[in-house]
Amino acid sequence: MSIKVLIPTPLRPYAGKQSTIEVSGQTVGEALNDLVVKQPDLHKHLFSEDRKLRSFVNVYLNDEDIRYLSKNATVVKESDTITIVPSVAGGR
Amino acid sequence: MALTIPDALYHQLRGHGEVTYPHECCGVLIGEFNETGGKTVKAVVPCGNTRTDSPANRYHIDPVELVHIQRDAMLAGRDIVGFYHSHPDHPALWSTMDLAEAHWIGCSYVITSIENGRAILTNSFQLLGPEENKHFDDEQVEIIEQ
Numbered sequence: 001m002s003i004k005v006l007i008p009t010p011l012r013p014y015a016g017k018q019s020t021i022e023v024s025g026q027t028v029g030e031a032l033n034d035l036v037v038k039q040p041d042l043h044k045h046l047f048s049e050d051r052k053l054r055s056f057v058n059v060y061l062n063d064e065d066i067r068y069l070s071k072n073a074t075v076v077k078e079s080d081t082i083t084i085v086p087s088v089a090g091g092r
Numbered sequence: 093m094a095l096t097i098p099d100a101l102y103h104q105l106r107g108h109g110e111v112t113y114p115h116e117c118c119g120v121l122i123g124e125f126n127e128t129g130g131k132t133v134k135a136v137v138p139c140g141n142t143r144t145d146s147p148a149n150r151y152h153i154d155p156v157e158l159v160h161i162q163r164d165a166m167l168a169g170r171d172i173v174g175f176y177h178s179h180p181d182h183p184a185l186w187s188t189m190d191l192a193e194a195h196w197i198g199c200s201y202v203i204t205s206i207e208n209g210r211a212i213l214t215n216s217f218q219l220l221g222p223e224e225n226k227h228f229d230d231e232q233v234e235i236i237e238q
Contacts, residue, residue: 006162006163006166008162008172008196009125009171009172009173009196009198009199010195010196010197010198010199010221019166019171020166045223056193056195058155058158058159060155060156060159063156063160065155065156081163083162083163085155085158085159085162086195086196087152087155087193087195088120088152088153088158088175088193088194088195089143089150089151089152089153089193090150090151090177090186090187090189090193090194090201091116091143091146091149091150091151091187091189091190091193092149092179092182092187092189092190
């Protein structure tokens, strides 16, 4: 199954300068694995050494944060879009 | 390299900080990356500050807002080129926490100081990477009439 992943601007240099990448998989985890197989340079920008998503990387399936779904086990369907958004915050 | 912004949008983001004073405002800059490495802002999208526990000195944009903004920008053939927030009664300089919480390498982080409810100074800083060695560089703000 082919689904779309939207790549944020800071990660495009590691994704062949593409803003959208088609990946395959039955779950979010499989889709993300396929993404880093297609674009290996993305791996260290998305995952920590223990292979978990880095703390500041948010992954949404359509409008839902996968942390509040079934995380990597969340099932995807053909029309779905995965969006990667690093967090935006600060303070003084 | 510079951040080029039309005057109306420049005043819009500064005005946002006056409206939310004494709380921090925040928002997204939509536009284009230029071939020379600069950026041109085409739209400013105000966001809510989810840090309701400490809004006077913290800001955080709900990621789902970013998802929608990024999706709409891409459909319009544009990109997220930066972010803005305000420093109520504090200088327009990045803080240690601003740097620690910044992850959009290559994007602009615009900060406006607000004193007694009025926008004073607006500075821009470009986040350079990689993440493990990131830092802010001063970035010229070029305001154009439109």
